Amino acid sequence: MPDYKTIQDLGLKGKRVLVRLDLNVPIKDGKIADYTRIDACLKTITYLVNNKAKTILMSHLGRPDGEKDPELSLKPVADSLSDKLSVKVKIAPDCIGQEVEEMVNNMKEENIILLENLRFHSGEEANDPEFVNRLARLADVYINDAFATAHRAHASTYGVPLKLFKENKDIAAGFLMDEELRTWKPILGAKGTGVAIIGGAKLKEKMKAVKELSKSFDRIIIGGVVANVFMKAAGYDISDSKYMEEDKDYTDDAKAILKKCKNIILPSEVVIATTDFKEKGKADPKQGLEKGTIAADTIPSSEDTNAIKEAAKIVWFGPLGIYEKGFKEGSLMIAGVLAETKGHAVIGGGDLAAAAKGVKAQVSTGGGASIQYITKGKLEALEALKGNRL
Secondary structure, three states: OOOOOEHHHOOOOOOEEEEEOOOOOOEEOOEEOOOHHHHHHHHHHHHHHHOOOEEEEEOOOOOOOOOOOHHHOOHHHHHHHHHHHOOOEEEOOOOOOHHHHHHHHOOOOOOEEEOOOHHHOOHHHHOOHHHHHHHHOOOOEEEEOOHHHOOOOOHHHHHHHHHHHHOOOEEEEOHHHHHHHHHHHHHHHOOOOEEEEEOOOOHHHHHHHHHHHOOOOOEEEEOHHHHHHHHHHOOOOOOOOOOEEOOEEOHHHHHHHHHHOOOEEOOOOEEEEEOOOOEEEEEOHHHOOOOOEEEEEEOOOHHHHHHHHHOOEEEEEOOOOOHHHOOOHHHHHHHHHHOOOOOEEEEEOHHHOOOOOOOOOEEEOOOHHHHHHHHHOOOHHHHHHOOOOO
């Protein structure tokens, strides 16, 4: 039994239920480009409607830095939810304020309102007490179904549930949050050899993952832009391969990690391509890449694949190559090996879902939250759901 309440433990009829979701979806020209996060929360919303709750949804979108930005409005998300649920989802003009409170107070059972972008107010990320109070007054019940944001002590994920807990109001995990926590729990308790595979291009998140996971996993296999950074730090000539995120150069960080951690496996074979993504074959990166080329994919060695087969626990974050440009060989090799392992395997991040089809690994929606949970064993939002302050 979990040490937190779930949505199924609560009485919901006629209650104003404030639900934190992760609706931070890509929007281009006013249209949603990927519905994965929207689809993931439908089970919880449907359950609330079926149980005659008054459902108030909230989420952030992008990084508006505390300013209202029409380009980052959640209105397209409200429209999408209306279509998928076949129920009208009203978009509120803001997430706090008198007009919002009047909308909530006039709700009927089975009604749904989506609050406007939480990050239009700086108080969200600052966990500002006044912002917490104004959100909390909308709720009789609080549900967190945003696992991907569970490692943040923001107002909507941390301050609000703690305030409501203090007021003896019900707080609980939604279906997605509960499922994610159950997915990762066996990794926390698994005994035996551990292998972590870390790729992708989100360097701020993934560099931290390499450093933290190297403390508790026996072998760290790296790919993607992450591998580029470490190869450059090791003195390899990576030519035009990407090794920065925005203007941040992570090679000094990688040098420090390599000096301290001896279980990080540098690539022994990469697929090389031109800068316009035309494949030119494979090479040993130690020998240096030809001028004007990039490392487009990372091919795991036989030692890597054997280690995965024998491991008791395996976690995988991020593709090993430029997956969206067709460089999938390394990722598909890992997926194939996971099909043979007897260990407990979890894949973190929806971008690997395609590679994982048919593989006996569970797929998580969380990136940074997953990494923190399996390395620290705690999440700010989870502690708040238990009524614990950090």
